[in-house]
Amino acid sequence: MLQQTTVQAVIPYFERFLTDYPTVQALASAPLEDVLQRWAGLGYYARARNLHACAQKIAERGAFPQTVEELQTLPGIGAYTARAVAAIAFGVPVVPVDGNVERVTARLFAVEDPIPAARPQLHRYAATLNDDPIAQTRPSDFAQALFDLGSSICTPRSPTCLPCPWRTPCKAQAQGIAATLPQRAPKTARPTRYGVHFIVADHQGQFLLRQRPTKGLLGGMDEFPGTEWRSTSWSAEEAFHHAPALSNWTLYGEVTHIFSHFTLKVTVYGTPLPRNRNQVIDTEFGTFRLLKTAALPGIMTKCLKLYKTSAE
DNA sequence: CAGACGTGGTT
DNA sequence: TAACCAAGTCT
Secondary structure, three states, X not given: OOOOOOHHHHHHHHHHHHHHXXXXXXXXHOOHHHHHHHHOOOOOOHHHHHHHHHHHHHHHHOOOOOOHHHHOOOOOOOHHHHHHHHHHHHOOOOOOOOHHHHHHHHHHOOOOOOEOOOHHHHHHHHHHHHHOHHHHHOHHHHXXXXXXXXXXXXXXXXXXXXXXXXXOOOHHHHHOOHHHOOOEOOOOOOOEEEEEEEEOEOOOOOEEEEEOOOOOOOOXXXXXXXXXXXXXXXXHXXXXXXXXXXXXXXXXXXXXXXXXOOEEEEEEEEOOOOOOHHHEOOHHHOEEEOHHHOOOOHHHHHHHHHHHHHHO
């Protein structure tokens, strides 16, 4: 859950997961739909699919692998997580390299080449931190201390170098360039895409929803039926060809959502009054379900909020 | 390697 | 506001 995600955002999700899935066997035997529902809103949904598959592998296997090499064969477990689990859970003397450790290392060794090109060098330097006697005798504490140093002292914008335990050996500090490191390669522009979605409720307060394909963007999550998301906007008439029922649409407005690699502008149409199910043209547009049982990604939650707010 | 892959908080 | 950043992984 913590991959590319802040602790604050994760905590409520983590607690619910541990309550609902107290053992790896419990997670392994749960339906993927239930897992995605509990992950809804956290983002990077491949993590949920991978975690579920990971739990099933471990349950089959009977126990957690404890070496970096074996851990890294599990779905969703890469170089970083394999080392973090090995060091923190099993006391293996390895250094997990996350964003924090990359930053600390870039400063400690004054690496001025930009990420990602400098990444191999940073990882080699990070591995040398393992020579520290604490790293050898207390791998878990050492890894955790590195994270905490990065998140509380060696921070991205304005590091507080004065109380830093590595102030003296830090080369970037000596050169007065700590705050400028690590350098990053310029990022590519974020294009805009457009889509139209249709919100339909029936007399029992159920909503017309469909599940997205299991792979790719928002894979396996639920959505209100609508158009594809493309680089050109949709005329109303064109969009209505993708609508789940005939006529009587109310325009609710537009919501903007920023994904990591594109900006999405969604036009929301809805039916202000409950609708008879037989007015829906075809089941390809989804089924009527309670929102409570849905796995709605952030963008669909925004559409729903616009619909509900306008209804008042 | 570059791009896909979400969302929320900070500057 | 736009940009940046967060305990990355996979293709």
